[in-house]
Amino acid sequence: MGEKVSQLPRETPKHPTIRASNSSFVLEKASSVKYEDRPIPELKSPYDVLVNVKFTGICGSDVHYWVHGAIGHFIVRDPMVLGHESAGIVTEVGSSVTTLKKGDRVAMEPGVPCRRCVRCKEGKYNICAHMAFAATPPFDGTLAKYYSLPEDFCYKLPENLSLEEGALVEPLSVGVHIVKQAAVRPGDSVVVFGAGPVGLLCMAVAKAFGANKIITVDINEDRLAFAQKYAATHAFRSQRESPADSAARLVKECGLGPGADIIIDASGAEICIQTAIHALRVGGTYVQGGMGKNDITFPIMAMCTKELNVKGSFRYGSGDYQLAVEMLAAGRISVKELITGKVAFTEAERAFEDVKAGKGIKMLIEGVKD
Incomplete structure (x- = not known):
């Protein structure tokens, strides 16, 4: 028998082929990003849903984390998935979910409060001290194939609104x-x-x-x-x-x-x-x-x-997301004009570079292709 030849590990391409599972765009530290396959999120509550993310807009805060690795006292100490302006399609629902079903198209509100503190109880959950907000350390963001949220933080998009418009519900809510x-x-x-x-x-x-x-x-x-x-x-x-x-x-x-x-x-x-x-x-x-x-x-x-x-004014509070969706659906506001361009998930870093350079108004990153 001939000798076994050991195989050297392959060099990782700059834009790797996206494999099945939960492909994610991860910030390792300032100015260093990578693509990584992570586990598909499990539904932690019977009221949660799993969303297949289809479009994600780039926000100034995302770019700031990418460039500096921190915003104020929020410091990226561990690798973190970027992104928080997203829309997608529901692929799984918890046993107690009643307002959504598999296949529904939704705008995703990316911050989940504790629901128990004084600020939450008085209707100001956006300033909850225990807010878990996407792409704010230590919480991962939505630039991944799948992301889980409570059903009441997912807003069903009317038929006359596209998923691209759904991604812009987040900045519109601001x-x-x-x-x-x-x-x-x-x-x-x-x-x-x-x-x-x-x-x-x-x-x-x-x-x-x-x-x-x-x-x-x-x-x-x-x-x-x-x-x-x-x-x-x-x-x-x-x-x-x-x-x-x-x-x-x-x-x-x-x-x-x-x-x-x-x-x-x-x-x-x-x-x-x-x-x-x-x-x-x-x-x-x-x-x-x-x-x-x-x-x-x-x-x-x-x-x-x-x-x-x-x-x-900080982010958005009670009723803001729903009002944003309703005004878009009624034609009282349009966001289509703000979309400068769309890039593939594998070209996410280029989109960040364009936003940093001040090109256009709002760039969208398409979701992971199956």
Whole structure:
């Protein structure tokens, strides 16, 4: 008999052939990702469902984890599956599930609260201290073939909505929550700083809520032009000037009279926040939706003397996801225009690179092919 020849391990290709099981896009550490086959999630509760993920959008937080390996005190210490803006098809249901069945197409709300703490009981589960949120350490995200969720965190998509639109229900719900925090009413003037995905969706929701004048503020001419075609009635380009001067110019050029009724910041930029406070009318409302530096210089005197309503906004809460689905289904809001392109699951890293480079508005990653 001849000698046995030992086989050397094959070199792993950059984009491996996806094998059956739960193929996942995993962040090992900052700037290092890989494809990995993981076990298909088991249903931990009779009220859980298993979803075959079909489309996932890329969020700024996903890119931040990819680049830096952390956001604030949330640090990637162990390999973590990325992604949290997803939609898919139900493939398995728990024994106590009554609202969904196998084959249903669903938008997936990616954060599951404890349901027992004071914040949860008062209806503010988005600020639950024990929230298990997808792709926030130590919890894995949805960029995998399969993902499990409780049935009440999966929202059945009406027939007139695509799975691609279903993936954008997540960022739309952020916009819904911000605009609800602002208590936008018919006839209001609303200024939105930042014409990225969340800013654009805030404009669309404000319009659906009846805002009369919607002003987009950005430094990017292309985004300003897109915003005006999408939902804004006016555009204002930021320049190198003091916040007070910029606010005065904004109010004058956009015909805001005594100032804006409501201003939303979706940029997180210090100068935008400062300008916004100066541009509000007496008794106006300011909502912080964008995240920036931990600490900034804030015009507290203007806030006090105008007796402004100043609020934070974090993710989405009770009723926001359902309202987002209903407004899409009724045609009150459209998100199709925001989808810049789609890439295969095996090209996920390229999509992250495009988002980091500021290409387009919203990139979608297709689910694992069978």
